[in-house]
Amino acid sequence: DAGVTQSPTHLIKTRGQQVTLRCSPKSGHDTVSWYQQALGQGPQFIFQYYEEEERQRGNFPDRFSGHQFPNYSSELNVNALLLGDSALYLCASSLALQYTQYFGPGTRLTVL
Amino acid sequence: AQTVTQSQPEMSVQEAETVTLSCTYDTSESDYYLFWYKQPPSRQMILVIRQEAYKQQNATENRFSVNFQKAAKSFSLKISDSQLGDAAMYFCAYKVREANNLFFGTGTRLTVIP
Numbered sequence: 001d002a003g004v005t006q007s008p009t010h011l012i013k014t015r016g017q018q019v020t021l022r023c024s025p026k027s028g029h030d031t032v033s034w035y036q037q038a039l040g041q042g043p044q045f046i047f048q049y050y051e052e053e054e055r056q057r058g059n060f061p062d063r064f065s066g067h068q069f070p071n072y073s074s075e076l077n078v079n080a081l082l083l084g085d086s087a088l089y090l091c092a093s094s095l096a097l098q099y100t101q102y103f104g105p106g107t108r109l110t111v112l
Numbered sequence: 113a114q115t116v117t118q119s120q121p122e123m124s125v126q127e128a129e130t131v132t133l134s135c136t137y138d139t140s141e142s143d144y145y146l147f148w149y150k151q152p153p154s155r156q157m158i159l160v161i162r163q164e165a166y167k168q169q170n171a172t173e174n175r176f177s178v179n180f181q182k183a184a185k186s187f188s189l190k191i192s193d194s195q196l197g198d199a200a201m202y203f204c205a206y207k208v209r210e211a212n213n214l215f216f217g218t219g220t221r222l223t224v225i226p
Contacts, residue, residue, distance in 0.1 A: 033213065042116075042203050042216030043157070056212040088155060099145050099207060101214060103157035
């Protein structure tokens with residue numbers, strides 16, 4: 001039973017660039033959530049996708065956008081990168097009617 | 113506002129001993145869920161244990177158990193017979209039934225001393 005996978009593992013970008021992070025949910029899951037975890041902090045909710053629609057959004061600017069594909073995988077896009085966007089980005093998957101979210105290993109983004 | 117507070121930034125425990133990690137939360141909701149996640153240096157957030165607020169019985173998963181005090185809004189994690197592999201950051205998290213997002217605390221770093 002495949003768990004949540006994320007790619008790439010690490011990424012280094014410069015200010016102003018754009019980045020795309022990818023997530024494949026746990027087998028059988030249909031809902032994907034994205035979180036940002038700054039160093040030394042707990043994860044902060046960015047948004048959640050279900051049925052290819054953004055279902056809920058946290059307090060993040062429009063530079064953060066996402067997409068969910070028919071196979072339930074998801075992408076997180078961040079435009080006009082800032083130094084403060086450096087963080088671990090975690091993807092979590094779940095079933096729409098269940099409350100537990102299972103996390104992937106994360107993508108470490110460094111913005112120089 | 114919904115907040116989760118972990119007042120112990122760091123804790124240590126001797127191998128084979130018992131340790132309790134504290135978590136309090138603030139909410140006006142009555143129907144919610146509580147979680148403890150473990151994040152080892154590998155960074156993957158691993159579910160340790162979960163509790164439904166409507167259940168009075170405390171959840172237990174092998175060596176891990178919780179003390180859920182709904183009136184006090186407290187949700188502590190007890191780890192029995194601590195093992196070296198238990199060393200990690202532990203995050204307490206909360207989710208309102210109708211919402212889709214988890215609220216996390218700032219974490220407690222647990223060190224296990226051989």
